[in-house]
Amino acid sequence: MKRIYGGASATEGQFPYHVLILTLKGGTAFGCSGTILSSSWVLTAAHCMCTEGKTTTRVVIKYGSASQSTALRQEVKRFIVHPRFAKNESPFFMVNDIALLELCAPLDMSLPGVKPICFTKEDLAYSGTVTVTGWGKTSGTIFPESLQHVDLNIYPVNMCKRLYNIFKAGIRDEWNKICTFTKDKYPCDGDSGGPLVAEVSPGCHIQLGITSYGTCTSILPNVATKLSSFADWICESTSLC
Template sequence: MKTFLFICLLPAVFADPQTTFLSRIVNGQDAEPNEFPWQVSLQYRSDTTQEYSHICGAVVLDANRILTAAHCVEHDPTISNYEIVVGGHSLTEQNGNEQRRKLSDLKIHASYSNSGGYNNDIAVLILSSSLTLITDIVERATLPLSAQTFTGKNCYISGWGRTVANGPLPDILQKAATSVITHSDCRTRLGFTGILYLSAQAHICIYSGSNSACNGDSGGPLVCDVSTTNTENWQLAGVTSWGLTDCPVGSPSVYVRISSYIDWISMQ
């Protein structure tokens, strides 16, 4: 079975014969405006004559830093070719809450590998000017404790990735309810691909049987509710990394396990 990374460049990027990037949520539904206030659209232009367009998701760390997948930015280190948009809901229509920012730096994990299981598929983007954080519109994601596993928790994925393999990007931010599964279950469901490429430390898997991340969702958030009372406590469990070709809903999607990178994130 082939796998893919959830990125959305034109033409599509295939980093090796076994894995490809994911870009859109399959069998999701429209999110409510500002339902995921930490959601970011990472946008790219290949030269200065072009407009920026969505290539990946990303997540607000704080007013000056954005988290995404390393594979979203490894193809071009030119920071002027990227910008981010927060507060958005539609890729084509403005709602008045959008904030656009350029980058001043991008930091890819030094041990990132773009082959096999895409270990350490994580990057921090430094903004050229600070975001204005606004409750319920633009908020930082809550990072997890290093020991948090999220198995069995109520979780959501969100993004502007494709809703069917090789289809167009959706205009409206999509969401889907999902569950984190154990490392052993994920390996079994991925079969030979899981045995070869899955890392218990680097990866966290989701599976619902009815939806999937896809191309264009790369770098976007997996958030889980870890509350023990009636007050929701959403934490960032992962950012989208890879999955099987054609985004089958009967297979897990693989995310970067954020709890393994807390120290690295704090140093960027």
């Protein structure tokens, strides 16, 4: 059975911080991923909320389960897109790709499949592997029932930028980006907004990035928003810190 481009299906409770985000824009439904920051706040990518020419009219999250059919639902009261978010005509040159969702009612954090993710203001010199999760495409037009996960290698941003320049699709503001590259393993459509999580010490998992863009192939590295660069904005917007 084909899975998320080199990944596997998650077990119940394995990634309790992950949520599925469903948005209604111009009468069409779109799917993205996100992470639980607290009982009232969810983190995702800005481009999940903003589509040129289409107004987002409704946002719902599904949480608490690795299976879409058994996940709980919660309405989103409002979303906050980073004020300097910008997107080029292509999926590249995306900058400040980060957004926050405030929920209509708090999540029940006592449930076994619900837990917030940790993040840090410190710019960690991390160069290992990260775990990426999502309900994005696993092959062709197939979106999975079960949450998928894959481990990816951190790839140097300067080399990442050099490769994108070859295809005339450079990277701006590379200081707030994280790149990953592992042959035949990558996130794809529908995985945007999902987390890059690292085990920085035994039992300590921290979200380092947010899936932003890529090519759904192994031609180019995947690009993510570096979370530590926006930690102050998250704290100021949510009053969580």
